[in-house]
Amino acid sequence: MNFQLIGVNHKSAPVEVRERLALADSRLADACKRLTEQPGVEEGMILSTCNRVEVLARTVNGTADLRGFIGQFFKLDPAELDSYFYEYREQDVVRHVFRVTSSLDSMVVGEPQILGQVKEAYAVARAVGSVHSQLDSLLTRAFAVAKRVRTETAVGSSAVSVASVAVELAKKIFGSLHGKSVYLVGAGKMSELAARHLLAHGAASIFVANRTYDRAVELARKFSGKAIVFEQLYETCDRADIVLTSTGAPHAIFRREHGELFLARRRNRPMFFIDIAVPRDVDPEVNKLDGIFVYDIDDLQQAVSGHVADRKKEAERAEAIVANEVERFQARLQTLGVVPTIVSLQDHLETIRQAEIDRVRGRLGELSPDQELAVDALTKGIINKIMHTPITTLKSAARESEATTVIDLVRRLFNLQDKKAEDKSNSASSAGAKN
Amino acid sequence: MPLLWLRVALGFYAVGLLYALLALTRRSELLNRIGLPAMVLGMVFQFVSLTEFLLLSDHPTLTSVHNSESLLALMIMVLFMIVYLIYRTTSPGIVIFPIVFLLAFVAATGEQPSLFVTPGVKKSWLFAHIALVFTGYAALFLSFGASLLYLVQERSLKSKKSNGIRSRLPALETIDEIGYRSLLLGFPFMTLGLIAGTVVAQATYGRVNLLDPKILLSVLMWAVYLIMLYTRWNAGWRGRRAAYLATFAFVAAVVAWAANYFSGIHRFVSS
Numbered sequence: 273m274n275f276q277l278i279g280v281n282h283k284s285a286p287v288e289v290r291e292r293l294a295l296a297d298s299r300l301a302d303a304c305k306r307l308t309e310q311p312g313v314e315e316g317m318i319l320s321t322c323n324r325v326e327v328l329a330r331t332v333n334g335t336a337d338l339r340g341f342i343g344q345f346f347k348l349d350p351a352e353l354d355s356y357f358y359e360y361r362e363q364d365v366v367r368h369v370f371r372v373t374s375s376l377d378s379m380v381v382g383e384p385q386i387l388g389q390v391k392e393a394y395a396v397a398r399a400v401g402s403v404h405s406q407l408d409s410l411l412t413r414a415f416a417v418a419k420r421v422r423t424e425t426a427v428g429s430s431a432v433s434v435a436s437v438a439v440e441l442a443k444k445i446f447g448s449l450h451g452k453s454v455y456l457v458g459a460g461k462m463s464e465l466a467a468r469h470l471l472a473h474g475a476a477s478i479f480v481a482n483r484t485y486d487r488a489v490e491l492a493r494k495f496s497g498k499a500i501v502f503e504q505l506y507e508t509c510d511r512a513d514i515v516l517t518s519t520g521a522p523h524a525i526f527r528r529e530h531g532e533l534f535l536a537r538r539r540n541r542p543m544f545f546i547d548i549a550v551p552r553d554v555d556p557e558v559n560k561l562d563g564i565f566v567y568d569i570d571d572l573q574q575a576v577s578g579h580v581a582d583r584k585k586e587a588e589r590a591e592a593i594v595a596n597e598v599e600r601f602q603a604r605l606q607t608l609g610v611v612p613t614i615v616s617l618q619d620h621l622e623t624i625r626q627a628e629i630d631r632v633r634g635r636l637g638e639l640s641p642d643q644e645l646a647v648d649a650l651t652k653g654i655i656n657k658i659m660h661t662p663i664t665t666l667k668s669a670a671r672e673s674e675a676t677t678v679i680d681l682v683r684r685l686f687n688l689q690d691k692k693a694e695d696k697s698n699s700a701s702s703a704g705a706k707n
Numbered sequence: 708m709p710l711l712w713l714r715v716a717l718g719f720y721a722v723g724l725l726y727a728l729l730a731l732t733r734r735s736e737l738l739n740r741i742g743l744p745a746m747v748l749g750m751v752f753q754f755v756s757l758t759e760f761l762l763l764s765d766h767p768t769l770t771s772v773h774n775s776e777s778l779l780a781l782m783i784m785v786l787f788m789i790v791y792l793i794y795r796t797t798s799p800g801i802v803i804f805p806i807v808f809l810l811a812f813v814a815a816t817g818e819q820p821s822l823f824v825t826p827g828v829k830k831s832w833l834f835a836h837i838a839l840v841f842t843g844y845a846a847l848f849l850s851f852g853a854s855l856l857y858l859v860q861e862r863s864l865k866s867k868k869s870n871g872i873r874s875r876l877p878a879l880e881t882i883d884e885i886g887y888r889s890l891l892l893g894f895p896f897m898t899l900g901l902i903a904g905t906v907v908a909q910a911t912y913g914r915v916n917l918l919d920p921k922i923l924l925s926v927l928m929w930a931v932y933l934i935m936l937y938t939r940w941n942a943g944w945r946g947r948r949a950a951y952l953a954t955f956a957f958v959a960a961v962v963a964w965a966a967n968y969f970s971g972i973h974r975f976v977s978s
Contacts, residue, residue, distance in 0.1 A: 539943030
């Protein structure tokens with residue numbers, strides 16, 4: 273099957289590195305296309321969330337240079353980031369994709385966003401045609417596995433999301449959230465979720481600023497909050513006790529001087545910045561100011577590690593489901609792998625049978641329809657009897673590691689050509705026949 | 708007898724001290740459960756000790772060095788209990804309990820008090836002076852404790868490591884509120900107490916020597932107190948800057964207290 277995957281995630285690389293590989297949604301389709309243009313890559317898709325960037329591909333012989341693609345696409349020297357990448361092949365890819373989609377590899381195990389993010393990435397890749405056959409089955413299966421994990425274990429049901437961790441921290445700063453106001457900068461799904469959490473715990477008012485004003489208005493209406501024109505961000509931000517920022521800005525939008533300004537206007541009342549954007553929206557310098565607390569996505573991870581431990585048992589059950597599914601998928605794919613061989617074997621024998629019957633027909637003379645049927649049944653029967661064991665063996669061999677050897681052997685024994693090559697020669701010969 | 712009760716109280720305060728020493732480093736359920744009751748019992752015994760002293764003494768007065776230390780410890784504990792009843796947190800005890808223990812320890816182990824008797828001073832004024840100033844002191848100490856805890860909690864939140872300290876201390880704004888409210892509460896007491904002191908001094912000496920170390924230090928402490936309130940109210944100073952001021956005020960208070968030993972007018976030892 274020749275699956276390959278390379279990527280960075282919140283465990284393998286710090287925010288600074290992930291920032292450099294983050295891919296805006298608008299560039300995703302282009303990136304998928306460019307990936308499939310890479311030598312040796314037959315199918316490919318790219319997943320880019322704030323916690324991970326992964327390049328997944330099915331390749332001709334499992335040795336495509338995905339690292340090179342990353343270097344080329346992001347215009348950086350891959351050697352520089354070498355130590356942050358993880359790479360998987362074959363069934364490890366299957367396991368990884370299943371785990372990611374089921375949210376077992378998430379920063380907050382069981383958080384629900386990742387499934388949607390994988391689905392979006394898949395939809396983009398499908399739309400540009402960079403995913404069509406085996407990767408398609410892999411992803412489709414992954415969604416089914418995610419569903420199984422969610423329904424059969426408690427991993428997702430009581431998932432502490434980043435949002436609830438943020439609420440906990442806010443409570444440790446403000447005591448109670450009653451009467452506190454929340455400022456959403458950037459109107460992403462994630463910040464919407466976090467805002468919902470904060471409101472549920474008593475936060476009073478909400479401001480929304482977004483580069484696209486309409487989106488801000490829309491979101492503000494949802495929470496009966498107030499939409500703010502993005503240009504007025506710095507003039508209005510000091511009104512908020514909690515700032516949730518998740519813009520796609522390439523540089524920090526809150527710097528030290530902004531923090532100082534807010535503090536002066538607020539008479540040093542504390543402020544809590546929750547930065548779930550990658551690249552980060554808040555300069556780490558801001559955290560050094562007295563009275564401002566900045567937590568970025570990596571910090572939130574540290575804060576939730578305790579909860580992850582609580583959920584260890586459920587996670588183990590989920591891992592078992594994934595392991596089981598990996599095996600099943602493997603078996604199915606490999607059985608699929610021998611199907612073309614079996615089909616061409618059968619075709620091959622059928623051609624021989626037809627040819628032989630045509631050859632002796634002259635000597636047999638005129639046959640009654642009954643006799644005609646009998647000859648057919650006889651020859652077919654012989655072939656089926658002989659082929660029964662080889663085909664069964666092929667199917668079962670497919671599930672084992674020797675699959676390719678057995679397939680090769682059968683192809684050589686019967687001189688079977690590649691399906692594609694065969695088609696080509698067939699069309700060539702038929703074209704010749706017409707002339 | 709009063710001394711015996713005070714020593715019993717000291718024993719209970721020692722448990723509180725232990726609680727304070729351990730609370731920041733590890734979590735001990737046992738100590739958590741006995742820490743507060745022990746301090747309450749200590750308070751009760753100290754109250755008994757003080758009352759008994761007042762009733763038994765021929766010249767019932769609070770103006771002996773040791774009784775006043777005992778009284779200050781009691782006042783601090785009373786304020787601590789008020790905070791506990793409002794906020795349900797024993798965290799200020801981390802700073803407060805050692806102070807209380809120290810005061811009770813000095814009161815219980817020192818020599819028997821020598822009384823300072825100033826004939827002609829109106830008893831009620833003297834009593835008012837002491838009670839008011841001590842309430843002010845107690846509030847100041849509590850505020851000092853709160854600002855130290857604020858620093859600890861702030862650092863814990865900034866370091867982003869979810870260690871035990873964070874979960875054991877109250878929320879940052881709660882600590883801040885405790886500190887600020889103590890300050891607000893203490894200031895009028897301190898001011899009135901100093902005014903009462905002036906009245907006493909004038910009644911005793913007719914004229915107050917402003918260059919007396921005790922008076923200078925008291926005024927200095929009062930000024931710092933005022934600055935703390937002002938910066939907090941006007942600029943919202945809290946955290947590190949507020950802690951510096953609180954520490955300064957605390958030191959000034961301790962020195963002003965110590966000045967009793969070398970002040971010309973505020974002596975306990977009659978010469």
